[in-house]
Amino acid sequence: MTTTPYEELRVPVTGGALAALRWPAHEAGAPVVVALHGITANALSWGPVARALAGRVTLIAPDLRGRAASSGLPGPYGIAAHADDVAALAGALCPGQGRVVLAGHSMGAFVATLAAVRHPERFGPLLLVDGGAGFPAPAHLSPDALLSAVIGPAMDRLSMTFPDRAAYRSFWQAHPAFAGAWSAEVDAYIQRDLTGREPLLRSTCRIDAVRADGAGLFTEEVLSAVRNLPAPATLLWAERGLMNEPQGLYDESRLKAAGLRGAGVRTVRIPDVNHYTILTGDTGAGEIAHHLLTDSRPGSATPSPPTV
Template sequence: MSETLHVEVEPDVTIHVDRWAARLPGAPTVLALHGFSGNGAIFAGLAKAFDGAVEVLAIDCRGRGRSSKPADPARYGMRRHADDAAAVLRALDRTDVVVVGTSMGAWISTQLAARHPDLVRAAILLDGGYFALLPAGTDPVAWANQVLLGAIDRMDMVIPDLDLAVAALRVAPGIGTIWDADIERSLRADFEEVDGGVRGRLRPVAAIADARSYHDPVEDPYLRRDIARITCPVHLVTAPEGLPITAETSSPPIMPAETVAEFQRALPQLTVEMAPDTNHFTVCLGPVANALVVAATREVLK
C-alpha cells in the first residue's frame, strides 16, 4: 500500500504524491513521472515489481489527478512540472534519485535532469524525451492532438457513469491488454463527478498548455535546447509501434529510429534499447514495462 503525501510547491498549488516505502532505511529512491493524462497511482505495479528494494515516489502533475489545477495556462509546461518534481524532492529531503518518466513524463525527466542536476542520479525514459522539429507554421497543439489520436478534443467529454467509462477502457486497444487491479484503481481515481456523469480530471487548460510546451517555440524548442545541459546517465526504452488504434493496428512509433539517432547525437551518454512487440502503452505500463524499469534501475545503481 502507498502512503499519501501532499507537498505545497506554490502558495496555491499542492502536488499529490504516492509513496511506496522501501524495506530498508537508506534505500535508493525512484521518482516516477506519469504520461499526458495519467496520475501517480498508475505506478503501483512498478512499486510491486521493485518489491521494496527501493522507495518509489510518484506525483500527480499539476492539472491532473489529485494535484492543484491552476486556471492560468502560463503555469503549465514541462519546465513547470520539472520544477514541481524538484520541489517535492527537496521538501522530502531526497537527492541522488533515479527518475523514471513514461511518455510525457520522459520530457519532464529530461527537464528535471537539466534544471536540477543535484537531485538526479540517472534518468530512465520510456518512449519519450525527444521530438524532431516540426515544420514551420505547424500548430503544436493540433500536432499533439493528432499524435494522441484526438485525446485533447475529448478532454471535457462527460460519460454517464464511472463503471461505463472503466468498462470501455478495459476493452480498449493498448490499455486493455495490460489491465489489472492496479491500473483500474488508477483510472478510477482519474475521473471526477460532474453534472451528467463523470469526466477525466485532466483539465483542458493543462492539456493545451502542455501540448504547446513540447514545441515551444516551434523553431527552437527549449526541450531540445536544454538536452545539452544534462550530465547524468540517461537510458531510453522505445517501442516499435505507437498508440494502438485497433487490436491489429497502431499509429507510427512515438520515437522513430531517425529521432532516436538525433537524440543520441544531442546527448552522447544516451543508451537505447527497443522493447520488441510493444506499443506506446505496453512499453510504458504493465509487466513488460515494469521489468524493463527494474532491470535498468539495477544497472544504473551498480
C-alpha cells in the same frame, strides 16, 4: 492481480500543494526513485512498476500540476513549471538522499530531462520511457490538432462526460493499446482520473494545462535538454505506438535524428509493447524496474555509451 499499497502525500509548491504517491521500500536506506507520468495520466500509472520493484526502492510518483489530485493547482503550466515542482518534491521528500534517480514516461520523460538540466544538484541518473527525445512538429498543425494527432482518444476524452465509472472503464478498454492488456492496476490508474458525480463524470485533467504542456514540448529549451544532461540516461523505447500500431513513437532513424550520439544517452528497444504497455504491462514494467534497480546502485552514474 491487486494494486500495491502506497501512501498519499502533499508537498508545498508554488500556488498550493502537489499530490504524490509513495511506495516505501522494505528496508531503511534503500534508494529513492522519483517517477513522472504522461500528459493526460496520473501517478497511478506507475503502479505496475511499483509492484515489479517489490519494495527494493522507494518509488515516489506525483500527480503533475493540473491532473488527478493536483488538478486544483493553478497555472502557469508548462514543462518548466513541472520541472520546478518535481525539484520541490525531491527536496521535501528526499532530504539527505543526494541526487536521486529520476524517471519519466512520455511527457514525464521530457519533464525529467528539463528538471535534470535546471536542477542538477537534485537528480542523478535518468530513465526515460518512450519520451524525452524530441523531433520537429509539423508546422501546419495547431497545438490542439497536434495533440489530437499524437495522443488521439486520450485528448478527446478531456471534453467528454461519462454516466458512471463502468462507462469510463469501457471507453479505455476499447482503446487498441489496452486490448488484452487490462488489469486491476490499469483500472485503478484510469479511475483515479475521474472527478464529478454521476451521470456527469469527467477527467480531472485540466485542458488548459494539457494545451500549455503540449505546446511546451516543442520549445528549444525542452527539445535540447536531453542533449545537455548533467548525468547519464537510458531511454527505453516501445516497439509499437500509442494506438498499438507497428510504428512506434521512436525508431532507429528518429533517434538518430534526435542527435543523441555523444550525449550520454543509451537507448534500448523494448519489443512487444506499445506506448502505454511499456509502463502498465507486465513486460514493460519489469524492464523499467530492472533498469531502475541498476541505475540506483552505487556507482551507476558512470556514463554508458549511447547505442544510436
